[in-house]
Amino acid sequence: MLKFEVLNKRGSARRGRVTTAHSVIETPVFMPVGTQATVKTATPEEVWDTGSRILLANTYHLYLRPGHELIKKAGGLHSFMNWGGSILTDSGGFQVFSLAPKVTDEGAHFKSHIDGSSHFFTPEKVMDIEMALGADIAMCFDECSPGDADYHRAYNAMNRTRDWAKRCKDAHHHEYQNLFGIVQGGVFGDLRVESAKQITDMDFVGYGIGGLSVGEPKEKMYEMLEVLDPHMPREKPRYLMGVGSPDCLVEGVMRGVDMFDCVLPTRIARNGTVFHPEGKLVLRNAPYADDFRPIDDTCDCYACKNYSRAYIRHLLKAGEILGIRLTTIHNLRFLQNLMADIRVALEDDSFDKFYKDFFLKYKI
RNA sequence: GGGGAGGUUCCCGAGCGGCCAAAGGGGGCAGACUGUAAAUCUGCUGUCUACGACUUCGAUGGUUCGAAUCCAUCUCUCCCCA
Numbered sequence: 546m547l548k549f550e551v552l553n554k555r556g557s558a559r560r561g562r563v564t565t566a567h568s569v570i571e572t573p574v575f576m577p578v579g580t581q582a583t584v585k586t587a588t589p590e591e592v593w594d595t596g597s598r599i600l601l602a603n604t605y606h607l608y609l610r611p612g613h614e615l616i617k618k619a620g621g622l623h624s625f626m627n628w629g630g631s632i633l634t635d636s637g638g639f640q641v642f643s644l645a646p647k648v649t650d651e652g653a654h655f656k657s658h659i660d661g662s663s664h665f666f667t668p669e670k671v672m673d674i675e676m677a678l679g680a681d682i683a684m685c686f687d688e689c690s691p692g693d694a695d696y697h698r699a700y701n702a703m704n705r706t707r708d709w710a711k712r713c714k715d716a717h718h719h720e721y722q723n724l725f726g727i728v729q730g731g732v733f734g735d736l737r738v739e740s741a742k743q744i745t746d747m748d749f750v751g752y753g754i755g756g757l758s759v760g761e762p763k764e765k766m767y768e769m770l771e772v773l774d775p776h777m778p779r780e781k782p783r784y785l786m787g788v789g790s791p792d793c794l795v796e797g798v799m800r801g802v803d804m805f806d807c808v809l810p811t812r813i814a815r816n817g818t819v820f821h822p823e824g825k826l827v828l829r830n831a832p833y834a835d836d837f838r839p840i841d842d843t844c845d846c847y848a849c850k851n852y853s854r855a856y857i858r859h860l861l862k863a864g865e866i867l868g869i870r871l872t873t874i875h876n877l878r879f880l881q882n883l884m885a886d887i888r889v890a891l892e893d894d895s896f897d898k899f900y901k902d903f904f905l906k907y908k909i
Numbered sequence: 910g911g912g913g914a915g916g917u918u919c920c921c922g923a924g925c926g927g928c929c930a931a932a933g934g935g936g937g938c939a940g941a942c943u944g945u946a947a948a949u950c951u952g953c954u955g956u957c958u959a960c961g962a963c964u965u966c967g968a969u970g971g972u973u974c975g976a977a978u979c980c981a982u983c984u985c986u987c988c989c990c991a
Contacts, residue, residue, distance in 0.1 A: 580945050601944070639944045658946040684944075727944090758943045786944040793943070808945045815948045816941085831938070861948090862937095869948050 547682065547723040547750050549782045549803075553891055557774050557801035560891035563782055565631040565681035566721035567623060568598045572782065573798045573887055575789065575880045576633060576806040581606050582616075582626045585811055586870045587877070589628045595846065595874060596881030598630045599681070601806045604674050605637030609657050609664075613677040621679030632680035633806070636671050638706075638727065638755065639787070642689035650708065653688075668712035676719050684753055684786075685713040687727040692760025699731025702756070707743040714747055725784060727753040732765045734772040741776040751782040754802070758787045766793070770800035777801075791820060791883055792909050795900060798887050810876035815869045817861045820879040824908035826854075828872065833858045846878035847871070 553560040561572040577584045577592060580603040584592045592600065602622055607613060619625035622632050641648060646655030652667035668686045675683035686709050690702040706729045717724045726749035730736030744752060754773065757766045770785070777783055782803045788794065789807020797805060810820065817829035819840050826833070826840065839849040840857070848857065848871035860868030890899035 576944095578945065585945080586948075603945080606945085633944095635944050640946090642944095644946080687944095689944075753944075755944070784944090789943055805943095807943050808947090809943045812945065812947065812949085813942060816950090817948090818942085827939085864948075866948075 546721065549751065549780065551780065553894075555891055555894055555896045556799070557771075558798050558891055558896055559779075559801065559803065560888055561782070561803055563599075563803075565599075565723070567632070567681055568630045570598050570631060571885075571888055572803040573794075573884055573891075574599065574804050575794060575884050576601050576804060577811060577877055578806055578808045579626075580808075581610070582622060584873070584877070585815065586866070586873045589626060591847075591870075591874055592628075592877065593630060595877035596885065597877060599633060600628060600630065601633050601635055602678065602680065603637065603640075604634050604671060604678065605640040605666075607634075607678060608637070608674045609659055613674040617677040617679070623679065631682070632678075633682040634675050634678050634680040634684065635786075635806075636675065636684040636686040637666055638684070638687040638689050641666070641686075642691065642759070648688060648705070650705065668709040669716040672713055672716040672724075676717065676722060679719075680722060682723050682725055682751070683717065683719075684725050685710045685727050685749075687729060687753075687755055689756045689759065690729065690731050692732070692765075694731050696731070696733055696736070699729070699733055699736055699756075702731070703729045703736050703740045703743070706740070706755075710744055710747055710749075714749070723750040725749055725751040725753050727755040727786070728773065728777075729756045730769070731756055732761050732769060734769065737769050737772050738776050741773055745776070745778055749781075751784060751804075752777055753784045753786045755786045757785065758793070763793065763796075767796055767800060770797065770802065774801045789880065790909075791880065791907060792904070794880065794883060795887065795903050798891075799896070799900060810880050811873050814872035814876045817872070819872050820876050822906050828854060828858050829861045840872075840875050841879070844875065844879060844882065846875045848875040849878075
């Protein structure tokens with residue numbers, strides 16, 4: 546079972562440690578996303594070398610292809626993809642929201658994005674799949690309302706998430722896998738508080754904060770985190786789902802978040818953008834054509850230690866695979882270094898200074 | 910030497926009298942990307958003293974109210990036969 550220790554606190558921010566059956570995870574932590582049991586372009590070893598100790602994978606995608614039974618047959622996700630760290634599986638709740646299928650109290654009907662075939666997810670079905678996948682942490686099947694959802698819609702999604710969480714908990718039995726509940730409530734403070742009560746009353750191992758970073762202004766997201774802070778148990782990990790820009794990570798930690806995941810670093814890497822202490826660099830742009838410096842001369846990643854901006858830009862422009870591999874490795878390492886720096890600052894009780902210094906340099 | 914097909918905006922390539930500053934690709938230049946249907950998507954890409962004007966479709970000359978589109982000559986490229 547999962548163990549969570551809070552090692553140090555500074556206001557709402559906390560420095561902690563999650564221990565799962567597969568690894569020790571120092572928090573606050575950033576978790577790279579490997580939807581289809583792979584962090585796109587990088588080998589598990591390369592991902593490990595960026596400092597990552599826990600990855601995300603997606604129930605919806607792996608159920609469709611190659612199928613959870615096959616992964617179970619392979620000995621579970623860790624074995625199937627040769628990843629020695631921990632894994633968290635997202636439930637497919639986000640797809641329910643983004644693929645806009647028909648949702649009833651019973652579950653969600655949707656059509657496969659691969660072949661158009663019809664499928665039906667219930668909380669029980671999702672638990673079966675997640676247990677078969679065998680990640681260290683499984684997420685409840687929830688309903689995620691979009692950032693512009695009105696009160697009524699957010700309210701309904703919140704209550705459905707509560708009902709489904711109950712059914713998930715009843716259906717979930719696993720030797721080492723841990724189930725996290727998910728708080729919803731849109732951008733409405735009272736709903737967030739109510740959702741936090743509904744979900745934490747069920748006593749999960751940890752809590753996802755869902756339905757944020759889905760199109761609402763950042764300020765709303767920060768506001769919701771502040772509203773939630775006093776209503777979530779301090780002794781359990783909090784996971785802000787889908788958040789991953791450097792500024793949001795720092796802001797999230799300040800508001801008490803322990804875990805983050807996001808496709809942003811890997812996606813923008815594939816689209817030619819890299820993180821830098823002063824902001825993002827669109828490496829495929831013309832000014833880098835003859836810029837022979839590393840992406841970030843303070844970075845210790847494989848890309849920065851060996852290659853220039855000009856070379857990587859050339860690879861990106863030429864459509865060479867190595868280009869997006871290098872930018873992916875850099876962006877992951879950048880975020881892992883950022884999180885490591887945050888953890889040190891929390892240990893040293895210097896997070897306020899860190900926060901100030903970070904935003905002095907980093908242009909959003 | 911004979912016969913045939915062609916030369917279009919950075920490149921390839923449509924257009925074949927007006928609706929053409931000229932389709933569509935590519936390339937180039939930017940922008941977006943936050944629980945991944947994403948190595949994706951979107952915009953711009955002749956010049957300017959810009960809701961209008963000017964210069965472009967091998968060159969020159971012509972026909973026409975009007976030509977990238979028709980005619981003549983020149984020039985270059987490719988293919989076939991000698």
